Amino acid sequence: MGKKNLLAEQPVYVIGIGLHRYQHASDTTFVTLGLTAVREALVDAGIEWPSVEAAYVGNVRIGMAAGPAMLRYLGSTGVAVAQVENASATGSTAFRQAVHDVAGGVVDICLAVGVDKPDAMNWGPQKANVPTLADGLVEPFSHFAMLTERYMAEHGATPEQIAKVAVKNHRNGSMNPYAQRQKVRTLEEVLAPPQISGALTRLQCTPVGEGAAAVIVASAEAVERLGFDRNRAIRVTASASRLQEFTPGINHDVALTAKTTYEAYDQAGIGPEDLDIVEMHDAFTIEELLYVEAMGLCAPGEAVRRLEAGEYDIGGKHAVSASGGLIAMGHPTGPTGVGQVCEIVRQLRGEAGPRQHPGARVGLAHMVGVGAVCLVHVLQRD
Amino acid sequence: MLFVEGDGAVALRVVHCASCGSVLFPPQHYGCERCGSCDDALTDTTVPARGRIHSFALVHRHARLETPFQIVEVLTDAGPIVRARLDDPAPAIGDAVVAKVRRIDGADVLVFVPEGIH
Numbered sequence: 001m002g003k004k005n006l007l008a009e010q011p012v013y014v015i016g017i018g019l020h021r022y023q024h025a026s027d028t029t030f031v032t033l034g035l036t037a038v039r040e041a042l043v044d045a046g047i048e049w050p051s052v053e054a055a056y057v058g059n060v061r062i063g064m065a066a067g068p069a070m071l072r073y074l075g076s077t078g079v080a081v082a083q084v085e086n087a088s089a090t091g092s093t094a095f096r097q098a099v100h101d102v103a104g105g106v107v108d109i110c111l112a113v114g115v116d117k118p119d120a121m122n123w124g125p126q127k128a129n130v131p132t133l134a135d136g137l138v139e140p141f142s143h144f145a146m147l148t149e150r151y152m153a154e155h156g157a158t159p160e161q162i163a164k165v166a167v168k169n170h171r172n173g174s175m176n177p178y179a180q181r182q183k184v185r186t187l188e189e190v191l192a193p194p195q196i197s198g199a200l201t202r203l204q205c206t207p208v209g210e211g212a213a214a215v216i217v218a219s220a221e222a223v224e225r226l227g228f229d230r231n232r233a234i235r236v237t238a239s240a241s242r243l244q245e246f247t248p249g250i251n252h253d254v255a256l257t258a259k260t261t262y263e264a265y266d267q268a269g270i271g272p273e274d275l276d277i278v279e280m281h282d283a284f285t286i287e288e289l290l291y292v293e294a295m296g297l298c299a300p301g302e303a304v305r306r307l308e309a310g311e312y313d314i315g316g317k318h319a320v321s322a323s324g325g326l327i328a329m330g331h332p333t334g335p336t337g338v339g340q341v342c343e344i345v346r347q348l349r350g351e352a353g354p355r356q357h358p359g360a361r362v363g364l365a366h367m368v369g370v371g372a373v374c375l376v377h378v379l380q381r382d
Numbered sequence: 383m384l385f386v387e388g389d390g391a392v393a394l395r396v397v398h399c400a401s402c403g404s405v406l407f408p409p410q411h412y413g414c415e416r417c418g419s420c421d422d423a424l425t426d427t428t429v430p431a432r433g434r435i436h437s438f439a440l441v442h443r444h445a446r447l448e449t450p451f452q453i454v455e456v457l458t459d460a461g462p463i464v465r466a467r468l469d470d471p472a473p474a475i476g477d478a479v480v481a482k483v484r485r486i487d488g489a490d491v492l493v494f495v496p497e498g499i500h
Contacts, residue, residue: 128412130410132384134467142453147437196442197441197442198439198440
């Protein structure tokens, strides 16, 4: 690659995590959502707001200057602030910026916060004036319905088998107080109408609501200076980010996730067998099957068998979407990628309570977004 | 328009890149998505609107459109995968499809149908 492996040379740690529960749209302002998450993260890190030197605010729907309109109520410090947008990978990108600010020595303590509400969306691609035959026809759930159809044809999987991803993730979400959906669901409930597109039913699709997630990252010097408990400081060992390449004749989704994930493995010096916790973009059930294969957790076509054997359960070989994932925890968009980091840190600290995966030491966070873009981070206990 | 009708067949408007040979759909002259060539390297042309079903779905929910309706991804003989409406009573991946032009809500719309059906 010829790229400097920055995170191998400059240790960066997550020292604070905080969330506002993901939920249906409400009258709560984005300011209250965001401040709730940031204040929880500050308490968790054991620091005060003036210690934070820079802040990246991820959101896709609130609009220009949302960050300053929220952070000003934490007190006057002159903190460096910028807003980040990268479609569904917005929160992951805010986190990457914060990690790189610390790794690059620009600041010692940095905040990444994602906050969003389901307001109207302003779509860039629509303004490019490149019409297609399917404009307004293929919504995200139909894109993934077509991937579902193809996976079933290629690997002989059934709708019932694919729906088991949602049964697992709803069960995990039922143990997560920050999840939008906190109900255990049977296979029959998951398969019940309403049908959305193709084989996908409502409970196999992510709910897009509102919420917030915050993470505080710090340099090794700051961890030392603060006297922060080393067992609760979780190191970030990889950050990879890619735009899909031009691949005529094939679906790009699997190729993009594979390439980005393996770039992250290289940075961290790990392989798929090392992963204990995987938080991924499971906005639709089929994605979990496609991505565990793309990430090398199993061979192509094997994901259903592994799922049914319990390998992706909490306590299994790799806990996939222990938080409930996008299907149960939800996908408020700006917060989602940051919320994945919160879950991984909680798991690697051993503080995940009833949904704790035993002996968790290595976690991977994966998001894709319109573009298509893909971001992958690896976090590890020292 | 993204397609043209003639001699009883429908053709897709595409852009051909002289630098790398890519066939670009949807057509545009901003630049080749593979190699970045622009200006004189890019030429408008057409290819047959036919190919094989790469995947499909019956859409049950839509914010604005009447449901249900079928959508399809077609791996065209010319190379690109294109997405459009489908009218096929028994679609299957790999089946040969061709495009027809239908009048839907006052607009000419390209719809893929099974090959051999008129």
